[in-house]
Amino acid sequence: MLRRVENAFQRFFKGEGKYPKPKRRSKYRSWSYPPKDVRFEGNKVRLPGIGWCKFFSSRAFPDGFSTRTVTVRKKADGWYISVQLRDESVPATPTPDAAQTAIGVDLGIKKLASVSTGELIPNPQYGKKAQRRRQLLSRRASRKSKGSARRRKAYAALARLEQKVERQRTDYHWKVANQLVNLGECIIFEDLNIKGMMARCKPKVDPETGKYLKNGQAQKRGLNRVIADAAWGELKQKVKVVAAKSGVLVHEINPKYTSQECSCCGYVSPTNRDKEKFLCESCGWVADADVDAATVIRQRGLTELGINIPLPVVHGKVTLKEPVKDRGNHLGCQMSLRTLGWNGLNSAYSSGGESE
């Protein structure tokens, strides 16, 4: 604990952090041991100052790894011990020139990830599914008298629910990360400003009365919740881990106008997009809006990396015979879509999603 406080103060003196705040005991849920202080033997561990303890060995230490820092942590359903491992045989950083295939990934809410190859990865929204139960447990807990054992237990039950949601999300993210890494040798993401996307709306003040007016924060709250539930940053982190293991390159690009740009001719307009459909007003390119965004992300990433890999043929994309030049004529757009059989195009995409 002293080491942590020391670290916090050193950071403050260097101007890297703010003045350390006093923290209550319950805030400290973990502590660490430096390398070589902790011994492991089978399902037993010797923690300095505590002695030998039994633990559930969830997986064996892989060969060739040395144990580093050991952290003991209290979680909602018990005590955990996490061990940092080090392997000297680190794989070389992949170079862009070696990549033969590249994919662009557009992260979203309805579909967690849309890949430029046409693959659509659904978003299970575990946090949203647990909302009803979360509400119930949180209400139960907050109504119990402060400082009571019942209140503590009720909050512990709520914490276990949150832990379950977190684990479901983590498990799914690892699966998606593996799936994405298998799709290409170079993965290109958008460098999303998630903090900025989730920022609170600016307060609106009535200049006459000085009272606060509605600023849309109430509506935004729901959106912020689903953004947090999707946890794009965590997914990207996991993709980077899996990619590093299999020598796949991960690159992030500026996400500006990726959803408005035509992947065929590069024309940018907010009216190019109509919800799930993408219809270029300049060249008449039709595609799934998210897949088009993923393609734009892929192209931008390849340009930044200075490599040129041709786009493989994607099934389900249809190009209009006659370009729709008339701006804002939505009726015209819809009619030309219908003549092409938009329903058939739609079903091609949804069947692609189901085959995941």
Ligand SMILES: [Zn+2]
């Ligand atoms: Zn176009």
